[in-house]
Amino acid sequence: MAVNLNIPDESAIYPVAGVEIGIAQAGIKKPGRDDLTLFKFTPGTSVAGVFTRNRFRAAPVQICESRLAASNAIRALIINTGNANAGTGADGLERAFETCRTLSKELGLLEEEILPFSTGVILEPLPVEKITAAVPQCIRALDKNAWFQAAHSIMTTDTLPKICSRQLTLDGRKVTITGVSKGAGMIRPNMATMLGFVATDAEIAPALLKELVKDIANRSFNRITVDGDTSTNDSFIVIATGQSGVQVQDAQSPHYEAIREELTAVALELAQKIVRDAEGATKFITIQVDEAESSQTALKIAYAIAHSPLVKTAFYASDPNLGRILAAIGYAGVDDLNVGALRLWLDDVLVASEGGRNPDYREEDGQRIMQQPEIVVRVALGRGKTSETVYTCDFSHEYVSINADYRS
Amino acid sequence: MAVNLNIPDESAIYPVAGVEIGIAQAGIKKPGRDDLTLFKFTPGTSVAGVFTRNRFRAAPVQICESRLAASNAIRALIINTGNANAGTGADGLERAFETCRTLSKELGLLEEEILPFSTGVILEPLPVEKITAAVPQCIRALDKNAWFQAAHSIMTTDTLPKICSRQLTLDGRKVTITGVSKGAGMIRPNMATMLGFVATDAEIAPALLKELVKDIANRSFNRITVDGDTSTNDSFIVIATGQSGVQVQDAQSPHYEAIREELTAVALELAQKIVRDAEGATKFITIQVDEAESSQTALKIAYAIAHSPLVKTAFYASDPNLGRILAAIGYAGVDDLNVGALRLWLDDVLVASEGGRNPDYREEDGQRIMQQPEIVVRVALGRGKTSETVYTCDFSHEYVSINADYRS
Structure with missing residues (x-):
């Protein structure tokens, strides 16, 4: 896998x-x-x-x-x-x-x-x-x-x-x-x-x-x-x-x-x-957060996306259910986040801007990227000049099987 | 389910x-x-x-x-x-x-x-x-x-x-x-x-x-x-x-x-x-953290346990892989945690104390509790008098299926 x-x-x-x-x-x-x-x-x-x-x-x-x-x-x-x-x-x-x-x-x-x-x-x-x-x-x-x-x-x-x-x-x-x-x-x-x-x-x-x-x-x-x-x-x-x-x-x-x-x-x-080679991984996901005022803010948002079981299962399904990524950004603990200034890309496809879906975004573009084995999620915060990158994977049936069976 | x-x-x-x-x-x-x-x-x-x-x-x-x-x-x-x-x-x-x-x-x-x-x-x-x-x-x-x-x-x-x-x-x-x-x-x-x-x-x-x-x-x-x-x-x-x-x-x-x-x-x-009725749930888990000095500390530990995919898949498998609970407590972000003072129970079975496995703990006792549909995990910290309780469920194949298919 x-x-x-x-x-x-x-x-x-x-x-x-x-x-x-x-x-x-x-x-x-x-x-x-x-x-x-x-x-x-x-x-x-x-x-x-x-x-x-x-x-x-x-x-x-x-x-x-x-x-x-x-x-x-x-x-x-x-x-x-x-x-x-x-x-x-x-x-x-x-x-x-x-x-x-x-x-x-x-x-x-x-x-x-x-x-x-x-x-x-x-x-x-x-x-x-x-x-x-x-x-x-x-x-x-x-x-x-x-x-x-x-x-x-x-x-x-x-x-x-x-x-x-x-x-x-x-x-x-x-x-x-x-x-x-x-x-x-x-x-x-x-x-x-x-x-x-x-x-x-x-x-x-x-x-x-x-x-x-x-x-x-x-x-x-x-x-x-x-x-x-x-x-x-x-x-x-x-x-x-x-x-x-x-x-x-x-x-x-x-x-x-x-x-x-x-x-x-x-x-x-x-x-x-x-x-x-993560347990059950089928996708390699790079999460890059740009325009943060500090590493701490960039990492909070990157890890919230990287740890969300809903985001990870959407990657597994190749489903561009991108609202889940926005939800994770929203609960990452950055209290004064201005959602109107935020932009979200999947590879080079601009998905969200100004607090909502990019008007030019087409579902088939998101779908095409989601089917790739390697995907870059990029978030720009409009708060500063710091970037951080975190690497993660999707969440599959195989992860559950491996961890439900480990030890036995 | x-x-x-x-x-x-x-x-x-x-x-x-x-x-x-x-x-x-x-x-x-x-x-x-x-x-x-x-x-x-x-x-x-x-x-x-x-x-x-x-x-x-x-x-x-x-x-x-x-x-x-x-x-x-x-x-x-x-x-x-x-x-x-x-x-x-x-x-x-x-x-x-x-x-x-x-x-x-x-x-x-x-x-x-x-x-x-x-x-x-x-x-x-x-x-x-x-x-x-x-x-x-x-x-x-x-x-x-x-x-x-x-x-x-x-x-x-x-x-x-x-x-x-x-x-x-x-x-x-x-x-x-x-x-x-x-x-x-x-x-x-x-x-x-x-x-x-x-x-x-x-x-x-x-x-x-x-x-x-x-x-x-x-x-x-x-x-x-x-x-x-x-x-x-x-x-x-x-x-x-x-x-x-x-x-x-x-x-x-x-x-x-x-x-x-x-x-x-x-x-x-x-x-x-x-x-x-959580997506894919097969177990109802009560996580009670006692002897904390504040609600915040108790909740940090309770949520770390409740959110760990490894703990959740172990519950799904009815596997008393209890080291995973200790690991979650350890990374919960309580920097001055004294692991030697901590005790961990599954229902009424004392699993861990003094930084290690309770010498009287028997695997079959843990196994018996883990097979129940309702399980209480209790952690005592030895730091104070505050308790907090959080309710969660296990993490199953069905959760992945539901969330990989949702929208389609």
């Missing part, structure tokens, strides 16, 4: 110098499935991350946040699917610590150099003994060319792997950026989404990387929504190994803009892939 | 002295369907109302608000289905005025004594000529015993009529309260819902009635949600004809509490009936 989700040829995925990946079958939820993924980094690597703002932050998220607050010198990530280790209290924290402890012994690292990640069902105890038993298998499998397999092994209800890779040349040196992500439901990242990992072999100063990861998240993972449900486990991680020899010290460095742009492009593509 | 929606026997519906109702087939959307409803009130009747806060307020809502701001002496309501007259700009206002003008001439009333109401598709022109042509038919049909037919004639995607009637005796005089409502989708009233009309033959002072209607809405229609979509046409109207001889001047009047309680009970039952 995924909407135009491009899976690059394996030859177009560039390994990142300084990164090795190992995968194992721990049998966490079901046997015979790759469900445990280890990322190992060369010494000197910098890591930064952003995490969910859900108050029920999962145990591994709490550990990641506290370790990254203390140091950016991270040497390994361990990621399990099949269980989110969220809503699990003190016992959940202990189980996440135990995972890291086992891995630290096997790799000869400090516990604090390891970040744990979990995704899957909430409110069930993490089967930590299955995970620790599979750690040696992960280590034996370590390979710098396992990015494609990692994109598979971190999937849950995803139907397709999400991976993106780019190279650029700076001062005659090749810099590589490669990333993977997962997620298909419980998607409305509020820092980042579960899970996005992007690595580069550029050297990025730790203080700068910390700022950069937030900026990138706000232009990519923090601009997608499937169902408005912010997950307990959202995590977006950027890894800079420094192996290319290209250095970025601060925002004035000559290569800063180029690196930032490419990292953002990879993150945005990975984020959009989550929407393209 | 409605969930335990009680339709009273016609003999249990008491007419309200001073209220007549007339119904016609105007052929607004389809021929052969009762789609135009006239309420006519005796002189001396007081009317008060609350209306949607959606910024795209429909034309009739704008007219109602301005007329009720000027005077409570309303003599008639005219209600059409099949078209919402919303997102229709200045032309929509003119069409609503024309409806009132025609009716005022036929009834010998002032235009300002008439309130118009519309429900149906947004963003399409109101076929006003069909409505004005059917007005004489409404007037010929006026009858004090037509409440049951009115509950039918205001329906759109509703599958069943919503009606409630009560009598009480005060100082030896019988007071009657009867009301009807409609609505099944685009339901998250933010003053009231489209459409609720409650009439009593008590005499209620206009200034008091104006306050009372807000208070009642906040205890009934403003506490239900189906899909989080606040409609452009929500209207809740209370009518007091004064024909019983029982008078209520202010909040100190001896009968104030009794009348308020009964009016609220009728409004709450009518509001709950909307949820019971």
Whole structure:
């Protein structure tokens, strides 16, 4: 059901110098499935991350946040699917610590150099003994060319792997950026989404990387929504190994803009892939709000449209029932909205203006756009110069089926 | 598909002295369907109302608000289905005025004594000529015993009529309260819902009635949600004809509490009936949040649970996937929420406490509750003494079907 989700040829995925990946079958939820993924980094690597703002932050998220607050010198990530280790209290924290402890012994690292990640069902105890038993298998499998397999092994209800890779040349040196992500439901990242990992072999100063990861998240993972449900486990991680020899010290460095742009492009593509493969999605919808006085206003309106079940089912039906979009704009919480100044387009078709239907709008034009697999909804508010864009999908029978059946 | 929606026997519906109702087939959307409803009130009747806060307020809502701001002496309501007259700009206002003008001439009333109401598709022109042509038919049909037919004639995607009637005796005089409502989708009233009309033959002072209607809405229609979509046409109207001889001047009047309680009970039952007949609903869910420090906090959490598509599909599947409820509580926007102090019950089963699963919780207990058609979700926050209750339903395949097909 995924909407135009491009899976690059394996030859177009560039390994990142300084990164090795190992995968194992721990049998966490079901046997015979790759469900445990280890990322190992060369010494000197910098890591930064952003995490969910859900108050029920999962145990591994709490550990990641506290370790990254203390140091950016991270040497390994361990990621399990099949269980989110969220809503699990003190016992959940202990189980996440135990995972890291086992891995630290096997790799000869400090516990604090390891970040744990979990995704899957909430409110069930993490089967930590299955995970620790599979750690040696992960280590034996370590390979710098396992990015494609990692994109598979971190999937849950995803139907397709999400991976993106780019190279650029700076001062005659090749810099590589490669990333993977997962997620298909419980998607409305509020820092980042579960899970996005992007690595580069550029050297990025730790203080700068910390700022950069937030900026990138706000232009990519923090601009997608499937169902408005912010997950307990959202995590977006950027890894800079420094192996290319290209250095970025601060925002004035000559290569800063180029690196930032490419990292953002990879993150945005990975984020959009989550929407393209969203549970039950048949349409990829871009919602652009222009002429706002602030990002906050633009985002309120974009998310009201993106979360409306009535708007989403109309997209599913290819029905230009556009009054539903106006209704969502109207209840978005912008109290002094002047509906007379507002204009609404579907792609290039002006649908509404001056508080009502555009007199030149013809139903068949709306119908034609609604049948496309990719649709741009554009709203102009006449209040200022700020724009924001949010990416979402439609709401189908398949979404209900997937979420009524998940767990069973 | 409605969930335990009680339709009273016609003999249990008491007419309200001073209220007549007339119904016609105007052929607004389809021929052969009762789609135009006239309420006519005796002189001396007081009317008060609350209306949607959606910024795209429909034309009739704008007219109602301005007329009720000027005077409570309303003599008639005219209600059409099949078209919402919303997102229709200045032309929509003119069409609503024309409806009132025609009716005022036929009834010998002032235009300002008439309130118009519309429900149906947004963003399409109101076929006003069909409505004005059917007005004489409404007037010929006026009858004090037509409440049951009115509950039918205001329906759109509703599958069943919503009606409630009560009598009480005060100082030896019988007071009657009867009301009807409609609505099944685009339901998250933010003053009231489209459409609720409650009439009593008590005499209620206009200034008091104006306050009372807000208070009642906040205890009934403003506490239900189906899909989080606040409609452009929500209207809740209370009518007091004064024909019983029982008078209520202010909040100190001896009968104030009794009348308020009964009016609220009728409004709450009518509001709950909307949820019971919500599009595709198979479960009626009560969400009670206790121990909050404010209504605002309690409602944030209650609505986050009520609007989560993942929670709603889990109810549909009778799946005790309760982590989804915790996740919704966590992202509800209560930034200083202490998850360790929070407890969660399904009916009388304690599911979660101290930031994790209650150690005594057994999956089969959760399973048993989830299979019931009526479920109470109770959350205690440990922050204060305020409680709020919100009513909602599950999210089914049928909801998607109904909203993907509506209009066609």
